[in-house]
Amino acid sequence: MRTLLILAALAVVAALSGAWFVYSGLYNLSATQQHTAPVYWLLNVAMRQAVKHHAQDIRVPPLLDPALIDSGRRLYRAHCAACHGAPGIAPDAFALGLMPVPANLALTAREWKNPAELFWVAKYGIKMSGMPAWEFRLAEVELWAVVAFVGTLPALSPLEYRVAIAGDDDVKTSIVPVTIDASAAGGDAVRGQVALQQYACVSCHVIPGVVGAASPVGPSLARIGSRKYLAGILPNTREAMVEWLRAPQRVAPGTAMPDLGVSVRDAQDIAAYLGTLR
Amino acid sequence: MTRAPAAWLQIALLGGLVLAGCGGPAAGPTDATARAARAEVQHGALALQRYGCGACHRIPGIAGADGVVGPPLVDMARRVYIRRGLANTPQNMVRWIRAPQAVAPLSAMPDMHVTPADAQAMAAYLHRSE
Numbered sequence: 135m136r137t138l139l140i141l142a143a144l145a146v147v148a149a150l151s152g153a154w155f156v157y158s159g160l161y162n163l164s165a166t167q168q169h170t171a172p173v174y175w176l177l178n179v180a181m182r183q184a185v186k187h188h189a190q191d192i193r194v195p196p197l198l199d200p201a202l203i204d205s206g207r208r209l210y211r212a213h214c215a216a217c218h219g220a221p222g223i224a225p226d227a228f229a230l231g232l233m234p235v236p237a238n239l240a241l242t243a244r245e246w247k248n249p250a251e252l253f254w255v256a257k258y259g260i261k262m263s264g265m266p267a268w269e270f271r272l273a274e275v276e277l278w279a280v281v282a283f284v285g286t287l288p289a290l291s292p293l294e295y296r297v298a299i300a301g302d303d304d305v306k307t308s309i310v311p312v313t314i315d316a317s318a319a320g321g322d323a324v325r326g327q328v329a330l331q332q333y334a335c336v337s338c339h340v341i342p343g344v345v346g347a348a349s350p351v352g353p354s355l356a357r358i359g360s361r362k363y364l365a366g367i368l369p370n371t372r373e374a375m376v377e378w379l380r381a382p383q384r385v386a387p388g389t390a391m392p393d394l395g396v397s398v399r400d401a402q403d404i405a406a407y408l409g410t411l412r
Numbered sequence: 413m414t415r416a417p418a419a420w421l422q423i424a425l426l427g428g429l430v431l432a433g434c435g436g437p438a439a440g441p442t443d444a445t446a447r448a449a450r451a452e453v454q455h456g457a458l459a460l461q462r463y464g465c466g467a468c469h470r471i472p473g474i475a476g477a478d479g480v481v482g483p484p485l486v487d488m489a490r491r492v493y494i495r496r497g498l499a500n501t502p503q504n505m506v507r508w509i510r511a512p513q514a515v516a517p518l519s520a521m522p523d524m525h526v527t528p529a530d531a532q533a534m535a536a537y538l539h540r541s542e
Contacts (some may be wrong), residue, residue, distance in 0.1 A: 352493055
């Protein structure tokens with residue numbers, strides 16, 4: 135009984151000191167100061183284990199097709215090289231200030247034995263690391279192409295890379311998805327909730343049911359499913375919502391809501407989720 | 413070493429004066445301003461009710477204002493935009509309330525012929541700090 139009381143007291147003291155430390159603001163969150171060694175180690179292990187765990191059931195397609203690697207190189211150059219650099223080519227200025235600094239993928243490709251892990255990270259991203267999710271920007275086959283190309287990085291010399299990209303067209307980066315799987319039918323509310331995050335809707339709207347959607351830049355979407363009008367002008371039907379989500383600047387010129395390149399499927403999924411907020 | 417106690421004394425004295433100022437009866441003008449601001453907010457609540465804004469909008473603090481025709485007017489003090497990229501300032505709020513079609517032609521929000529004073533009070537209510 136006495137031991138139990140002492141343990142309980144210790145737990146309370148630990149919780150209180152933890153709370154005090156958090157509220158004191160003493161931990162330095164700046165991007166110029168690396169975590170302390172134990173925290174870094176802990177985060178690194180947690181990240182590695184999470185990636186392994188979540189990627190274990192992904193089936194890896196054949197990745198040695200030269201055409202696949204070729205298209206992967208173009209995609210890598212357009213979307214990845216700015217942060218991760220390429221053989222003999224530095225990352226962009228902004229990427230050098232990131233903490234953690236984006237990994238050199240030649241090493242990652244050599245040390246992570248399972249390509250599904252690269253695929254998982256590319257598709258879903260990693261919270262609070264700067265690594266974005268590409269699920270809503272690239273199709274599965276494109277993600278695998280990038281993985282296929284990254285797999286060649288350890289053996290790719292800077293000269294070979296330079297020669298390879300010499301023939302490529304100028305790359306354009308854009309928020310507009312290149313080719314998202316458009317064949318799938320829209321209207322999946324669960325996927326729509328994820329899409330709300332992936333199109334940054336949460337950075338301007340309060341959205342019930344979505345953690346982190348608490349920013350009143352634009353109107354709250356509470357009970358949007360029962361709303362009679364959208365943007366004050368469109369009768370609130372499913373089709374109108376899809377139209378509004380895809381082209382706000384055309385529907386309401388001058389609106390602060392930007393065109394985000396939302397695909398038809400994604401807009402239908404988002405509309406399905408918003409329809410549940412009644 | 414000899415200067416330190418004097419400095420402490422000064423701070424203590426200053427602190428005492430500030431405290432006395434807060435608690436004392438000498439704060440006339442700020443009191444009147446606060447009273448006027450409160451009256452304006454109350455006027456705004458009444459105006460929002462009388463013009464029937466609640467038929468289309470949910471407005472926290474206004475009885476019966478739970479409409480879902482237009483967006484809910486929650487947390488308006490923190491909102492960045494009103495409509496069509498119009499920045500959420502008191503002046504713009506008045507402008508929007510008094511002539512919605514001037515900001516967004518075709519808007520479903522009707523021009524309710526709100527008087528300048530009423531619009532100003534409504535804006536004060538919506539922008540009040542809670």
